[in-house]
Amino acid sequence: MAAYHAARTLVDAGLAAQVTLLEKMPRPARKVMITGKGRCNFTNVKDWNEFSAHVRSKANFVKSAFYNLPSQAVVDWFEGFGMPTVVERGDRAFPASHHASDVVDTLVAACHSLGVKIVTEAEVASIEPGFTVTLTDGREWKCARLIVATGGLSYPTTGSTGDGLRWAEALGHRIVPTFPSLTALVPRGYKLTEDKDLHIDRSTPLSELGQSLCGVQLKNIQLSLSIEGTETDSEFGDIDFTDGGLEGPVGFQLSRKAVKALVNGSRVSLVLDLKPGVDLTELTVRVKELWAEIEKDPRSRHVREKERCRILLGKLMPWDLIPGFTATHPEIITLERRGRADTKVWVNLVSIAKALKAWQFEIVGYVGYERAVVTAGGVSTDDFVAKTMESRVVPGLYLCGEVLDIDADTGGYNLQLAFSTGALAGLNAAKSLPSVD
Ligand SMILES: Cc1cc2nc3c(=O)[nH]c(=O)nc-3n(C[C@H](O)[C@H](O)[C@H](O)COP(=O)(O)OP(=O)(O)OC[C@H]3O[C@@H](n4cnc5c(N)ncnc54)[C@H](O)[C@@H]3O)c2cc1C
Structure with a gap:
């Protein structure tokens, strides 16, 4: 989306779109392929007031980006490139085909339509201000403006391994400590582990209890989060017990606060109310x-x-x-x-x-980046201009998407944030070129 909008701005100014997208994987947007269980919930069509309530970090920072490319505009953008869409329960938008590949194909086709060069198997090793971009195979690229859209740390097998965080830090930007969010929480006794580490890898074998619960899906329950014995949040909806632990929409919803509290050394528990409709x-x-x-x-x-x-x-x-x-x-x-x-x-x-109303789960850990949906924390937004996405530290450098300290709930919000911040970064990176003025 960043590459497209950079190219769009250049083409609209009557210039050739000299935009190159470097992607380390053999194909671009591998993560998008697995979003929404392969159906890609690519945005959420709530207006800003409601949308922003689902942004868990730095909602104010992304406001300008959202207004520049609101979720309805993202839907129209995909429709305009020939991808029919549907909006489902909770204002979540999907490709009508329910194939995430349509979202990827549309993004790629849109870039190609404006002459963006997409170079795959191009793993960036380092960036120098100015800018010189050096790949791991030694190839070098020079550019006047650079946009980093390398994502967070979650699902590293898709290519998101946090490289942008390291480059940004090396260039003098502050990093807000990262932790996995929208991830499974592990109840005591669920896994065969000594509970020494808070990060309990998804592959850790299940205990007898874990085996008996794994695979159970519960609908219309109430799940409450307690930190140090005080209830902080309570959500109504669905949960799943999986090989990772307790997850599903409501589990995910509470996971950000739960993981953060665990990392800070607090006692965390969940209380499951199987019959929220009656006292x-x-x-x-x-x-x-x-x-x-x-x-x-x-x-x-x-x-x-x-x-x-x-x-x-x-x-x-x-x-x-x-x-x-x-x-x-x-x-x-x-x-x-x-x-x-x-x-x-x-x-x-x-x-x-009593047990039906208040089933207590002491939480001893969480599944890490190997299976967390998003990364909370990231490059500090304080070092970037919200209206342009440009770095305050290195002029000409733009960051967008999950590499920044922005994250949101499940429901299409995270991709929308990536699209909005990407579009704004692309627009301003191109607009700031002297030849465009
Ligand atoms: C299982 C799963 C399901 C999800 N479902 C949804 C959903 O339905 N709706 C939603 O809104 N969000 C969903 N998300 C979250 C969403 O996918 C991310 O928030 C979003 O993809 C972030 O976009 P990004 O462009 O910032 O980074 P990414 O999508 O992570 O893309 C970063 C890209 O940079 C490339 N890269 C990284 N390092 C280098 C390097 N050194 N050199 C070259 N290239 C590099 C990577 O290969 C990758 O292609 C889901 C996430 C997961 C893991």
């Missing part, structure tokens, strides 16, 4: 009614207490959640020894209701 008193009544129905049912006559409990839980939660729920809530069943061979099993209905 504890109503739920307790409901649980007791269901239990009475099961006891009355003639088919229950020869069923043991523990199995009856399972039948009860099956009426209150997805079946695949029951093993994890019972393993983490031993208090729901009490054994009363009445004699040598006589043990009475009690099903504690009040405890079940």
Whole structure:
């Protein structure tokens, strides 16, 4: 988007678009290919007031960029290049084909239409003010204006390995400490780990508990985040238990604050409310009614207490959640020894209701950049001009996208920020050339 807008500005000024895009991977925009589970939620069409509430860092800094290329303009831009789009629940925009490759193809075609040269397998090793750009294979490029759009540190296999952060720092820019965001949170006992490191690699094997929960998807739940025992946030929606830990839209939503708190040494826990629509008193009544129905049912006559409990839980939660729920809530069943061979099993209905309303997960770590959707932190926006994206430290240098200290929630916001800041950087990098004035 940055290359396109630089070229657009030059062409509109009657000049040839001498814009070259250096991409280290064999093909450009590998990360975009995996966005939105391969469907690419390329923007969110909320207006700025609502959109900005989803920007987790430096919303004020990106405001000018957003107004220069708002999300509706991004939708129109893709439509204008022949890519039909659809807007789904939550104002999230996708290519109508639901193929992320259409977004990549459109970006590439748009660049080619203006004569942008895209050079792949061109890994930049270093940049010198002036500018000289040296590739790892020794090739050199000279340019009057330089835009760095190298992304953050997450999903390094797509090419985003944080190189731009290192160059910016070497050139005298401040770096806001980075950490993974929109990532899985790991509950205590979920993985076979000694809990020494906060970063628990996604490939770390699951424990028995992790195995019993992995694959469970929960809809319409309430998830609350507590830091040092105080609830800070609460979100309604869906979560997934995966091989990484607890994630999904609501898990992701809380992950930024949770990871930051863990990194700062705070105690972090999540409280899962499986029945947010009813309060504890109503739920307790409901649980007791269901239990009475099961006891009355003639088919229950020869069923043991523990199995009856399972039948009860099956009426209150997805079946695949029951093993994890019972393993983490031993208090729901009490054994009363009445004699040598006589043990009475009690099903504690009040405890079940309480556990349904407040399932506690102590969080011991998080999945790192290997599978985090975005990088929080980055090159400090204080060293850049919001209206142009130009560096205050190195004139002629522009930064855009995730390499900067900007990040947002899931829902198309991150790509929109990359597109908006990219477009503004491209426009101003070209506009500032003496030949354009
Ligand atoms: C699994 C996943 C799903 C996501 N889904 C969505 C979604 O649906 N909607 C949304 O809005 N956001 C989503 N995101 C976030 C979004 O993809 C990023 O925020 C966005 O791609 C950032 O754009 P960028 O241009 O700043 O950086 P990137 O997309 O990371 O691009 C940086 C590019 O720079 C290249 N590069 C890096 N270093 C060098 C070098 N030294 N030399 C040459 N080239 C280099 C890289 O190869 C890469 O192509 C998702 C992210 C992930 C990981």
